[in-house]
Amino acid sequence: MGCENWIIFREIIWILRRILDPIIGLTGNNFALALILFTIVVKTLLVPLIVKQQKSMLGMQKVQPYLKELQEKYKNDKQKLQMETMKLYKEHSINPLSSCFPMLIQMPVLFSMWFLIQGMANESLAYEGYVHINGVLQAVNFNLFGLDLSAVPNFDMSATFWGIEVLWIIPLLAGATTYLSSQIMQKFNSAAQPVTADGKNPMKSMMMFFPLFTVFIAFTFPAGVGLYWIISNLLMTAQQWGVSKYLKSKQANSGTEVIEINATQNRKNRKKR
Secondary structure (H helix, E strand, O other): OOOOOOHHHHHHHHHHHHHHHHHHHHOOOEHHHHHHHHHHHHHHHOHHHHHHHHHHHHHHHHHHHHHHHHHHHOOOOHHHHHHHHHHHHHHOOOOOOHHHHHHHHHHHHHHHHHHHHHHHHHHHHHOOOEEEEOOEEEEOEOEEOOEEOOOOOOOOOOOEEOOEEHHHHHHHHHHHHHHHHHHHHHHHOHHHOOOOOOOOOHHHHHHHHHHHHHHHHHHHOOHHHHHHHHHHHHHHHHHHHHHHHHHHHHHHHHHHHHHHHHHHHHHHHHHHO
């Protein structure tokens, strides 16, 4: 699979394959359908990381008004601004880059998925459509609406539609969904984006680079990798939106409860007087 000497990838691939093989069997060896269901399972297992990320984003949101005050107060003194910003983060127990950590933790899983799909695609090519599923060599259908998910998108124009290589649609959609999901979530959590002392957003450059990186990878690996990334982007956007809405609602309710408790306590104090 191209990563036999990478122990962490090998172990993760072994685990993922134990999840994917039974799903392929349940779908009648339909790789595309199995990959969709498999992606849902993997993303569900990663929900705790999404929750952690969104909690960190909300923590950043709380200190944004104070951070803006500091930036205005010390706009001509970068060193002082840096010190006061770090002090503010420390007082509120916030790491400005902690929202990036869950994404970084997921990277080994993402790379392992690329290698896993590539390995199955190579096996299918070697055995003329057959892949070892649950230890048994079986015929697997890699076709999705006429697209061969085991093939690597390239510049071979032998199979075209209106002069365009039809398999290109997957890498292009992978890049487009990556860009759209990042823009949607950035807008949804705009007030909670991590900001450094000099007012820069460290996530912004990553959000611009990642779509291009996704397109490159999708053109390099079998089309199944691009399909996995498209589904993953859509699910991740839905998950982040749902978790963020839930946490904000929970936060708002907690704030309401505090107000009600304070109001009740004030009424009791007035009665005692």
